[in-house]
Amino acid sequence: MATEVMETTSTRNYLNNGHTVKSWLLTLDHKRIGLLYLFSISIFFAIGGVYASLIRLELITPEGDLMTAETYNKVFTMHGVMMIFFFLIPSIPAVMGNFLLPIMLGAKDVAFPKLNLLSWYIFILGGSLMLITMINGGIDTGWTFYPPYSSIYSNTQVTLAGVSIFITGFSSILTGLNFMVTIHTMRAPGLTWFRLPLFVWAHYATSLIQILGTPVVAITVLALALERTFQIGIFDPKLGGDPVLFQHMFWFYSHPAVYIMILPSMGVISELIANMTRKRIFGYHFVAFSSLAIAVFGFLVWGHHMFTSSQSMYAGMVFSLITYAVAIPSAIKIFNWTATIYKGSVSYDTPMIYALAFIGLFTVGGMTGLFLAALGLDVHLHDTYFVVAHFHYVMVGGAIIGYLGGIHFWWPKMTGRMYPEVWGRISAAIIFLGFNLTFFPQFVVGYLGMPRRYHAYAPEFQVLHILSSAGASILAVGFIMPVFYFAWSVKFGKKAGNNPWMASGLEWQTSSPPPTENFTYQPVVTHEPYEFEHVEEIKNAGKLENKTA
Amino acid sequence: MSLLTILLQVPFLPEQASSFAQEVDMFYLSLWALTIFFSVAVAVAALFFMLKYRRRRIDEIPEQVEGAMALEITWTVIPFLISLFIFGWGAKIYYQMYTEPKDAMEIYVTGKQWMWRAQHPDGIREINQLHLPLGKRIKLTMTSEDVLHSYFIPAFRTKADVVPGRYTMTWFTPTKAGTYHLFCAEYCGTQHSGMIGNVIVLEPSEYQQWLAGGPKEASPSATGQKLFASLACNTCHYDKDGGRGPSLAGVFGSQVKLENGTTVIADEGYLRESILNPGAKIVAGFQPVMPTFQGQLSEEQVLQLIAYIKSIGAQEGAVAAKPAASPAPPTAKASPAAPTTQAPAAQGGQKKD
Ligand SMILES: [Cu+2]
Numbered sequence: 001m002a003t004e005v006m007e008t009t010s011t012r013n014y015l016n017n018g019h020t021v022k023s024w025l026l027t028l029d030h031k032r033i034g035l036l037y038l039f040s041i042s043i044f045f046a047i048g049g050v051y052a053s054l055i056r057l058e059l060i061t062p063e064g065d066l067m068t069a070e071t072y073n074k075v076f077t078m079h080g081v082m083m084i085f086f087f088l089i090p091s092i093p094a095v096m097g098n099f100l101l102p103i104m105l106g107a108k109d110v111a112f113p114k115l116n117l118l119s120w121y122i123f124i125l126g127g128s129l130m131l132i133t134m135i136n137g138g139i140d141t142g143w144t145f146y147p148p149y150s151s152i153y154s155n156t157q158v159t160l161a162g163v164s165i166f167i168t169g170f171s172s173i174l175t176g177l178n179f180m181v182t183i184h185t186m187r188a189p190g191l192t193w194f195r196l197p198l199f200v201w202a203h204y205a206t207s208l209i210q211i212l213g214t215p216v217v218a219i220t221v222l223a224l225a226l227e228r229t230f231q232i233g234i235f236d237p238k239l240g241g242d243p244v245l246f247q248h249m250f251w252f253y254s255h256p257a258v259y260i261m262i263l264p265s266m267g268v269i270s271e272l273i274a275n276m277t278r279k280r281i282f283g284y285h286f287v288a289f290s291s292l293a294i295a296v297f298g299f300l301v302w303g304h305h306m307f308t309s310s311q312s313m314y315a316g317m318v319f320s321l322i323t324y325a326v327a328i329p330s331a332i333k334i335f336n337w338t339a340t341i342y343k344g345s346v347s348y349d350t351p352m353i354y355a356l357a358f359i360g361l362f363t364v365g366g367m368t369g370l371f372l373a374a375l376g377l378d379v380h381l382h383d384t385y386f387v388v389a390h391f392h393y394v395m396v397g398g399a400i401i402g403y404l405g406g407i408h409f410w411w412p413k414m415t416g417r418m419y420p421e422v423w424g425r426i427s428a429a430i431i432f433l434g435f436n437l438t439f440f441p442q443f444v445v446g447y448l449g450m451p452r453r454y455h456a457y458a459p460e461f462q463v464l465h466i467l468s469s470a471g472a473s474i475l476a477v478g479f480i481m482p483v484f485y486f487a488w489s490v491k492f493g494k495k496a497g498n499n500p501w502m503a504s505g506l507e508w509q510t511s512s513p514p515p516t517e518n519f520t521y522q523p524v525v526t527h528e529p530y531e532f533e534h535v536e537e538i539k540n541a542g543k544l545e546n547k548t549a
Numbered sequence: 550m551s552l553l554t555i556l557l558q559v560p561f562l563p564e565q566a567s568s569f570a571q572e573v574d575m576f577y578l579s580l581w582a583l584t585i586f587f588s589v590a591v592a593v594a595a596l597f598f599m600l601k602y603r604r605r606r607i608d609e610i611p612e613q614v615e616g617a618m619a620l621e622i623t624w625t626v627i628p629f630l631i632s633l634f635i636f637g638w639g640a641k642i643y644y645q646m647y648t649e650p651k652d653a654m655e656i657y658v659t660g661k662q663w664m665w666r667a668q669h670p671d672g673i674r675e676i677n678q679l680h681l682p683l684g685k686r687i688k689l690t691m692t693s694e695d696v697l698h699s700y701f702i703p704a705f706r707t708k709a710d711v712v713p714g715r716y717t718m719t720w721f722t723p724t725k726a727g728t729y730h731l732f733c734a735e736y737c738g739t740q741h742s743g744m745i746g747n748v749i750v751l752e753p754s755e756y757q758q759w760l761a762g763g764p765k766e767a768s769p770s771a772t773g774q775k776l777f778a779s780l781a782c783n784t785c786h787y788d789k790d791g792g793r794g795p796s797l798a799g800v801f802g803s804q805v806k807l808e809n810g811t812t813v814i815a816d817e818g819y820l821r822e823s824i825l826n827p828g829a830k831i832v833a834g835f836q837p838v839m840p841t842f843q844g845q846l847s848e849e850q851v852l853q854l855i856a857y858i859k860s861i862g863a864q865e866g867a868v869a870a871k872p873a874a875s876p877a878p879p880t881a882k883a884s885p886a887a888p889t890t891q892a893p894a895a896q897g898g899q900k901k902d
């Protein structure tokens with residue numbers, strides 16, 4: 001992408017620039033902050049994963065025998081809270097966004113490096129409070145916190161959990177703000193809006209949601225805490241409040257929050273597909289604007305979570321219609337990605353396997369969303385396992401698959417080492433199989449009528465639950481494998497070099513790992529993204545015979 | 550092999566036991582057909598391109614294909630049209646499900662951590678069960694004593710949240726005799742998964758037998774009439790105008806003029822509010838002197854008062870002291886008054902219909 005391409009031979013980089021704990025905890029380097037996030041969210045993911053395993057173990061039998069109903073309710077609540085607020089929402093933006101965004105823009109850092117570090121501390125403060133909540137017995141309200149159960153009836157640590165989420169929200173808001181300002185003001189010379197990688201476009205759209213949506217959920221949990229602590233009637237009808245009001249406020253944020261989780265992942269997939277096929281993304285403008293369309297329309301559909309809530313029938317119809325409008329930009333992306341592979345030069349390396357898995361799983365996840373947006377059908381499907389299956393296809397099959405694909409793709413850039421390719425492919429295949437076995441049966445059991453959040457269930461659902469639990473154990477293996485081979489690769493992996501994928505993009509022109517200031521020169525951009533005839537490594541590779549792709 | 554047989558025995562659809570079930574299933578299966586079509590198409594295309602265009606030389610740079618406007622328009626417009634169709638079909642079913650049915654038998658349901666209570670028009674009550682006559686249109690008027698619940702009958706494909714402080718409605722016509730699951734679908738605390746029961750659809754004659762065998766109880770409106778007297782509502786609300794409060798005869802379903810100049814339709818929600826929070830809407834021409842009954846009545850009792858108010862027609866007396874009220878012809882808006890008005894006389898839970 002840049003005119004000047006230099007091999008940076010110096011061994012000085014952001015990782016060996018200071019080895020003390022202090023040099024990490026007080027770092028203002030966006031790359032180090034990205035790694036701090038990587039480390040913290042991996043821990044939260046592991047905790048959320050342990051809870052998930054407990055759920056699947058309990059559901060092997062129809063009776064509630066492994067744990068009490070009370071414990072089970074806490075387990076599924078903590079699973080949801082950990083995975084959504086402390087893993088999925090920060091995952092790609094806070095780790096890869098932090099690491100890559102400034103490099104992709106040809107900048108030295110984000111616009112406000114200190115604010116960036118502060119965001120991480122706020123995140124850790126919020127996360128610690130949630131861990132304290134957990135140790136104190138956890139909460140049993142479900143991650144949706146519906147009152148009046150959460151505000152008056154539950155006698156678990158709801159207020160503490162609310163404070164934790166309130167605080168964590170600020171980390172998200174500040175990160176979004178930082179990215180938005182960075183994208184507006186810190187692009188390298190020549191890097192016009194339509195020369196931006198689609199990863200950047202996706203993060204721009206995500207930042208918009210983070211800035212506009214997160215304050216609303218903060219207000220909502222605050223109101224909940226007020227009702228709970230001071231008996232101020234906001235949501236409980238006995239105190240003069242309205243429980244459906246909470247649902248409106250909660251989903252006004254939490255529907256767009258779904259896009260905070262999926263949009264960055266779509267950005268990653270665009271990068272993976274372009275670079276692994278050496279093709280410019282088909283319909284670049286459509287893919288870029290569809291991200292913005294999703295971000296904007298995403299704010300107008302919250303009522304589709306409330307078709308049976310006693311919301312007005314006509315409101316339901318409007319929300320349903322707009323929901324179909326949001327489905328279109330997602331479909332556009334899927335078609336354009338598939339068309340990009342056409343006449344490409346397709347590599348079969350792990351990132352491409354993940355990209356392909358994303359296309360398949362997200363298509364099923366998105367299409368089953370059409371079932372739920374269909375009013376008369378949602379009446380039956382709402383609050384059943386069908387919904388559980390649907391959002392795991394989107395959140396795991398979409399967001400997490402994109403996250404893993406991205407981590408594999410940029411791992412050499414982050415660490416300077418390659419992960420073992422064979423293991424990468426094997427674990428991707430295991431995840432794909434395990435995932436489908438876990439969640440596909442849940443579509444069926446949901447339509448048969450199995451409600452979500454059930455500790456014990458009718459015996460005729462057992463076969464499907466056993467399949468699901470078996471799948472979960474396979475999925476767990478697939479998730480654990482990368483932890484080991486990534487750790488192994490940091491020491492023993494093959495040296496990566498600047499551009500192991502022969503990818504386009506500014507991040508591949510600097511050394512791996514990059515120096516603290518990202519570039520030893522000022523990059524200048526002269527052409528659009530994904531133009532592979534400008535990639536030096538491809539030209540040079542032709543001259544060297546002994547390598548094969 | 551045996552694993553396969555077990556898997557093949559798993560049904561794909563629940564039993565179809567209401568008038569909605571068939572269409573909802575048709576809709577569901579059509580959407581699966583669409584999903585399979587699109588997923589397979591995308592997967593086959595992607596895999597085919599991957600095989601056909603695999604990287605052959607390390608320095609290969611493929612010829613770039615620019616985006617094609619015609620294609621972009623095609624794959625925007627086609628999904629859009631399909632979406633509109635799905636929206637329309639979904640909206641049509643939803644409209645039927647949530648529009649008040651005419652001439653339905655009304656059953657009152659209250660949810661409470663963690664049980665379902667139901668009261669039939671002639672007074673019979675049941676817990677965690679719902680006996681229904683086959684082929685008759687049934688409307689459930691529901692509320693909750695505490696937190697949110699949701700009344701879900703998978704075999705009927707119906708569900709409606711049960712919300713404290715409001716009345717919600719669901720209706721259906723059972724089309725197949727049998728026993729079906731009743732689940733609480735909205736998380737409501739510790740025993741949420743225990744807030745379940747059975748819906749038992751009986752042949753109409755068996756249903757009559759079942760009613761006759763039940764404990765003898767007064768109908769909701771008869772109990773409401775007694776409450777109306779014992780709570781001294783009748784000291785202000787006479788059967789004719791002239792009391793300190795407006796006459797309640799025929800008020801249900803009518804347009805009520807308020808002090809602030811607006812009008813409201815007197816539905817169940819309005820009546821409930823008038824009893825529990827009388828200050829919220831003041832009837833034109835009256836003083837805000839009615840005391841609140843918040844905290845003194847259970848949700849069931851409020852429903853019984855409402856059932857009584859609904860039962861008194863325009864020419865009916867609201868004199869609560871004597872159960873002398875003769876059966877009134879149901880007003881157009883009111884739900885079938887036959888079982889409710891005949892009940893006071895037939896204290897013995899007799900049924901007719
Ligand atoms: Cu949503």
Ligand SMILES: [Cu+2]
Pocket residue numbers: 697698699733734735736737738741742744
């Ligand atoms: Cu429940």
